[in-house]
Amino acid sequence: MEEKRIVIAGAGFGGLTTALAMSKDPAIARHGYDLVLIDRHPHHLYTAGLYEAAAVSRHFARDEYLASSVCIPLADIIRALPIRFVQGTLAGVDVRNRRVTLDSQGTLSYDYLVLALGAETNYFDIPGLKEYSAPLKTANDAVALRNKIEGIAKSKHSLSIVIGGAGATGVELAAELVNFLCVLEREKNPRAPACRTTVMLLEASRDILPGFDAHAVRRITRRLRHLGVIVKTGIPIIAASKDDITLKSGERVPYDVLVWTGGIKGPHILKTLKLPLSPKGTLVVDPGLRVMQTDGRVFAIGDNAWVAHPRTKRPIPATAQVAEQEARHVAKAISRAVRGKPIRRFRTMKKYPFVLAVGRKYAYADLLVMRFAGRIGWCVKQLIQLRYFLFILPWPRAATLWWRNMMLYHSND
């Protein structure tokens, strides 16, 4: 008799939350389903810590130590749970025969499939951008960026960093890099009167943080300017070369380090699956988060899914929180399906809460019922981080990781 199997592709925020939720659901085991979690990496990446990791001096952390602050081994997470982890890259999905293909591990049949493969950096075909800019999507990107900045800072008196894209990632990174550059300058010359570095944040839209409310945009813009970040909006980058970028206005901006945080798109693999895609290359889903034009047993969640808000018809934010919310919905939907019950609609929120760190111990937190800016916002951010670690890890491991990261990232404040 063939095994009954639920396959989850991608162990990021969405995939991992789905797997953890289903592993605790008695209906899944009672109906004899195996849970298989696939990822190309042996770890879960905590992306919310990447901007911090990119701004810690080598004096405080070696490369491996730094990477381990955001890469959490999946073996530690699923140790005592009924989840089988398979390390491999998803190379294809045969919807008709309900099979997935892995690059080096052959094929695997499924009864239900959850696609949670995240997103790729979108360079919008801007000439030179992919070639000359540094991305910030992985732990290696963060380590490479900090090493690059440190390397150049050693030989130059003043450093110019340009960040393209003032969404949440660009804003958090810009604020953190200002401090980092000052730390590096003080390491070189403890008696330097002031930092002579430039961090420029460029955004093509009219304001920073497109999609965020006006109050947050105003407060955060003010905070960035207070830190010394040069904020320029409404000016798209149209080309990049080895030494400078060209803006639509014709102005050329020289840089030492160029970082691109200006957009995401669906992972390339989705294009090969012959499933309906949105203009951003993400999977189009029905109100229950099932991928359109499939047999109803393939779900998509997180950054690789196109979920529009029913009122605005605009896509809901690509955040970890949304991926987790969708994951919980899909875990329940599959649980209902195996019990022969109909699947419910996914309910989007009218507005999503968020917390954005903006340099040192300052964060802007909008929790819908209240807003905080400053040190209280920063404390909220730390508590959210601890809560997430406690959700995925046994408490001693969660508490140790949280405390270790606090100490590490504090070195830059």
Ligand SMILES: Cc1cc2nc3c(=O)[nH]c(=O)nc-3n(C[C@H](O)[C@H](O)[C@H](O)COP(=O)(O)OP(=O)(O)OC[C@H]3O[C@@H](n4cnc5c(N)ncnc54)[C@H](O)[C@@H]3O)c2cc1C
């Ligand atoms: C620098 C940065 C900072 C961020 N900060 C925040 C924040 O503070 N708060 C917040 O809410 N959101 C934040 N985000 C956004 C958040 O990380 C994403 O929205 C979230 O990770 C989406 O979850 P996901 O499960 O869809 O994808 P991911 O978490 O990206 O997971 C995708 C997984 O799929 C795996 N994968 C991909 N392709 C394959 C394949 N072919 N085969 C096998 N495995 C594959 C990947 O290895 C990865 O583990 C940040 C993003 C970045 C880049």
